[in-house]
Amino acid sequence: MTSYSRLLGLCAAPAVAFFAAFWLLPVVRLFALPADKGWATYVAVLLDSRYLHGLLNTLGLSLVVTLATLLLGGVVGITLARLRFATKPLLLSLLTLPLSFPGVIIGFFIILLGGRQGLVADLTEWLGLGRTTFAYGLTGLFLGYLYFSLPRAIATYTAAASAMDAQLEEAARSLGASRWQVAKDVWIPELAQTSLACGAIVFATSMGAFGTAFTLASKFEVLPITIYNEFTNYANFALAASLSITLGLITWLSLFLAHHAAGPAAAGA
Amino acid sequence: MAHSRQLPFLLPAITALVSVFMLAPIALSVLAGLVNNYSSGLASGLTLRWISEVLDVYSSTVVASLLLALLCVVGSLLLGVPCAYALARSRSRWARLFEELLTLPVAVPGLATALALILAYGQLSSFRQSFAFILVGHLVFTLPFMVRTVGAAFRRHELLALEEAARSLGASFGQRFMGVLVPAVLPAIVAGSLMVFTLSVGEFNLTWMLHTPLTRTLPVGLADSYASMRIEIGSAYTLVFLLVILPVLWGLQWLGHWIEKHHGT
Numbered sequence: 331m332t333s334y335s336r337l338l339g340l341c342a343a344p345a346v347a348f349f350a351a352f353w354l355l356p357v358v359r360l361f362a363l364p365a366d367k368g369w370a371t372y373v374a375v376l377l378d379s380r381y382l383h384g385l386l387n388t389l390g391l392s393l394v395v396t397l398a399t400l401l402l403g404g405v406v407g408i409t410l411a412r413l414r415f416a417t418k419p420l421l422l423s424l425l426t427l428p429l430s431f432p433g434v435i436i437g438f439f440i441i442l443l444g445g446r447q448g449l450v451a452d453l454t455e456w457l458g459l460g461r462t463t464f465a466y467g468l469t470g471l472f473l474g475y476l477y478f479s480l481p482r483a484i485a486t487y488t489a490a491a492s493a494m495d496a497q498l499e500e501a502a503r504s505l506g507a508s509r510w511q512v513a514k515d516v517w518i519p520e521l522a523q524t525s526l527a528c529g530a531i532v533f534a535t536s537m538g539a540f541g542t543a544f545t546l547a548s549k550f551e552v553l554p555i556t557i558y559n560e561f562t563n564y565a566n567f568a569l570a571a572s573l574s575i576t577l578g579l580i581t582w583l584s585l586f587l588a589h590h591a592a593g594p595a596a597a598g599a
Numbered sequence: 600m601a602h603s604r605q606l607p608f609l610l611p612a613i614t615a616l617v618s619v620f621m622l623a624p625i626a627l628s629v630l631a632g633l634v635n636n637y638s639s640g641l642a643s644g645l646t647l648r649w650i651s652e653v654l655d656v657y658s659s660t661v662v663a664s665l666l667l668a669l670l671c672v673v674g675s676l677l678l679g680v681p682c683a684y685a686l687a688r689s690r691s692r693w694a695r696l697f698e699e700l701l702t703l704p705v706a707v708p709g710l711a712t713a714l715a716l717i718l719a720y721g722q723l724s725s726f727r728q729s730f731a732f733i734l735v736g737h738l739v740f741t742l743p744f745m746v747r748t749v750g751a752a753f754r755r756h757e758l759l760a761l762e763e764a765a766r767s768l769g770a771s772f773g774q775r776f777m778g779v780l781v782p783a784v785l786p787a788i789v790a791g792s793l794m795v796f797t798l799s800v801g802e803f804n805l806t807w808m809l810h811t812p813l814t815r816t817l818p819v820g821l822a823d824s825y826a827s828m829r830i831e832i833g834s835a836y837t838l839v840f841l842l843v844i845l846p847v848l849w850g851l852q853w854l855g856h857w858i859e860k861h862h863g864t
């Protein structure tokens with residue numbers, strides 16, 4: 331049996347060595363770097379109001395995006411799980427297609443919709459309202475992040491809502507529950523686990539998203555852009571490291587908490 | 600279905616609205632890449648001129664991305680499949696710890712991983728300036744997906760019995776692994792490979808930090824064209840990305856159905 335466990339060790343060895351050399355070691359170095367500039371560098375995000383502002387911006391945007399994604403994704407998921415129509419599989423596969431798009435493409439999409447040559451600008455001009463643009467500010471960023479997150483939520487909620495117990499809803503209706511009561515007392519509790527897991531992923535992805543904000547060159551600065559600027563434009567490596575540690579801890583923690591909050595209940599279900 | 604009658608009007612209306620929001624930009628971008636002039640729209644007529652201009656300027660990025668994704672698949676297979684097996688069979692605490700650690704590059708923003716890689720290996724200029732640097736980043740990011748997908752297949756109960764039967768018939772570990780285990784988890788291996796391929800082709804967050812002017816991938820080229828080229832060229836380039844990624848996605852979807860039909864879930 332010990333020779334078997336040695337075999338298992340050999341099987342894992344290449345992956346362990348690769349991971350240690352190209353992720354663990356570099357990340358340990360990243361963690362050590364801010365110390366060169368003094369311990370205060372680790373909490374730079376709290377000490378400098380500009381960085382704190384960037385962090386709060388990113389947190390606020392990600393939270394709002396997460397809530398909007400869960401709400402809209404939930405509605406679309408429940409609807410698609412209930413309706414039967416011939417083009418549903420096609421629609422579902424088109425709606426989940428953007429899952430594999432890099433963030434830059436989504437930034438470009440927002441420019442096509444709300445940029446200076448955008449669709450909305452053409453529409454509002456035709457209506458005699460002048461050329462409206464929204465791509466380069468907070469609205470553009472919000473819509474971009476929403477576009478990025480919705481496919482995952484739609485896919486997850488459609489699967490979860492298809493597996494929902496229809497009898498529970500039937501029972502609630504026959505007892506005279508209104509639509510809102512059904513939504514509040516049947517749908518939301520049944521989809522709570524899904525919402526928690528999906529919400530954490532959407533939140534973490536939004537916090538770390540870079541490509542969309544980069545393409546939009548947004549006036550609303552999010553933390554990943556700040557990190558990028560500190561690193562490439564100002565060569566301030568210690569600070570960039572400190573800010574990425576902060577960002578990484580936030581995204582990891584949100585995923586970790588959601589995973590463990592969902593864990594025991596999911597195992598019991 | 601009886602339920603659809605009870606669905607309040609608001610829900611299908613929101614669904615339609617969301618669908619338009621999701622699909623309109625794709626349609627718009629495909630169209631913009633094929634018309635002569637974006638501001639005059641379809642009236643200006645259709646053309647493949649922008650696509651050929653994209654291929655003139657950026658074909659090297661398409662080739663680079665495809666090769667990089669293929670190498671990434673090969674690398675993640677070589678590293679990931681044996682590792683997935685070890686993690687599926689081992690009961691040690693170290694295996695659980697490594698399994699947790701392995702998912703960190705997915706949990707942490709790509710920007711942080713890229714920064715760490717540059718700080719650790721940026722001085723090795725021949726490595727830093729080669730595609731191998733980007734490949735390493737992509738491998739770190741995609742390995743957990745391969746290990747998770749294939750590991751789940753290795754954990755199936757009937758496979759344990761199959762492996763035991765092969766062992767009792769005197770098959771060596773090598774024979775069992777290549778002759779019994781790998782064929783049994785082949786659908787998961789193919790699914791993992793397609794997943795790794797799409798992730799690598801679309802990766803931007805890491806790649807933008809890791810690339811150099813001589814090592815540009817498709818998404819890096821896209822960012823460049825959006826910033827510096829006319830809207831028709833950006834759109835045509837996006838269309839090229841779709842053409843690269845779509846067949847793989849369809850394959851993945853088809854395989855998903857196939858696995859569900861043959862193995863259940």
